[in-house]
Amino acid sequence: MKKTILSFAAAAAVMSFGTMAAEAATKACFIYVGPIGDFGWSYQHHQGLEHMKKELGDKVETAYLESVPEGADAERAIERFARSGCNIIFTTSFGYMDPTNKVAGKFPDVKFEHATGYKREHPNVATYNSKFHEGRYIQGVIAAKMSKAGVAGYIASFPIPEVVMGINAFVLGAQSVNPDFKVKVVWANTWFDPGKEADAAKALIDQGVDIITQHTDSTAPMQVATERGIKAFGQASDMIKFGPTTQLTSIVDDWGPYYVERVKAVVDGTWKQQDVWGGMKEGHVVMAPFANMPDDVKKLAEETAAKIKSGEFNPFTGPIAKQDGSEWLKAGEVAENGVLLGLNFYVKGVDDKLPQ
């Protein structure tokens, strides 16, 4: 109930600001799942908005809603944006998928862009995502080189394809160095709760992992790793300030160029439905500087990154076995994007049962 009221209040506040400005400009609206001050996922989307605003100047007017819960609240928030005169609405969390498509059906003249989803039920819905798993593969390579225990801890959020893909890529990267490498997974069942994320990191460390990686959005696990004297990977933004001697690297999401391109398309009237899945090659996924590691590890990480960036290597290239040992990809076979985007099983070596 609290959150419902919160999102309404926020919506009302944004609406009243929005209507004061000039009507002529194209209005681009954003919905974030966390606060823009999370210094992770939502923060990076907001950085993208700021970048787009700077690039397009007067041609565009923006509005955003933060901390909008996934589910029914999201639908109300999106619908209110659509009614308030937004020309393009970016919904930036997986759980906004169905609400986005539902509202899009009611507002055919408004363009909708849904991040990390796969449903485009109406011609005015586009989807976009980044190949974060490319970065996770590199992290896995580094983890296996750096870990003495041979076990890494993975703080996961929700069992959606995006997250499962990341865990698998991490394991594959690690196993390319050490075939016996293990990953312990803890599901926090939240995208953002610094306290809980810190507790998860502590639990994993107490069970003997000596590398922490996370698919939740706060900087708390990085701080715990620093305090306990082990290494960790950042998430979504460069978190080096929270672990100057801890962060090995971080996957940085750079949404700015995409937002500029898509909003400009609306301004020019050339917007079309599409499904974009950009990775390191397109510059959507950037690795923070490799730090706190010996030169040979750094060199290997850089080589791996270069191979992925050039398109020479895809992390999901066979032979890959599923968790139960059965064959998934034959030698040399590359996973299809469609399969990856709906991924709901682990590869061999993950020490966890996937919640269904």
Place this chain on the structure above:
Amino acid sequence: MFEDILITIATAATPLLIAAVGEVVVERSGVLNLGVEGMMVMGAVTGFGVALTTGSPWLGVLAAIIVGALFSLLFGFLTLTLVTNQVATGLALTLLGLGLSGMLGESFVGLPGIKMDYIHIPFLSELPFVGKLLFGQDPLFYVSLLLTAGVAYFLFRTRAGLTLRSIGDNHTSAHALGIKVIAIRYLAVMFGGACAGLAGAYLSLVYTPQWIENMTAGRGWIALALVVFASWRPWRILAGAYLFGAVSIGQLHAQALGIGVPSQLLSSLPYLATVVVLVLISRNRRLTMVNTPASLGRPFVPDR
């Protein structure tokens, strides 16, 4: 390792305990302040900001306590003097706190904070197995235990505590006896605000020493629920907070061990376990009725 786990549990329980023990005083005086989350998050941003600018976590804690109390004064003025609806005003206080803290804390985002040092007593803190647990935790952990004992003593062993409870049970009679109902309720509300502010500072200076918007992540609401399920008794609140902490941490360990129980079920366990256990302790209906402040949430306008 076992000791580390126990310390993790204590760290998870302490902010809930501090906030809930503050709220129990408020509710025992007959006022329902649903703004705990808002006061807590204000305490978190204040504690972080002051500690960062002055370099002293203790000044941060002090500032968080003051801001928590001042912020609750706003609630007190609205509900006690202007007699607005307590539920609505409490919710508004939470919304205001979450929004205002986000605005005040904008420049602190992405800055590593200052962590309050753990206590270290030569020899005692180095004892095997129990040294760190008993003598080597953060200072606020000890404050939270003293606070619980103090509030329990105050409520049930002092005249002032009796007066406070009598207001909570029947403000009209208390008023007829010449007790200054509104003045005492103001003090109770401010005590609750101060505790919530302290709990917030615990988050941003001990638990996760950084400022992130919404970093309380619903802990204020859990504290509120603890107060009710513990039937307004401080020691039961302590039991509830530690049980909640223990199951929260325990389920994370169960997951890391890779036992085949769905993580969604494990994640809901702390809530289930705490509610079930506290309801069982409080199953004596007559005692629960006695413990429930009868005037809770009801407006009071003294006749002049």
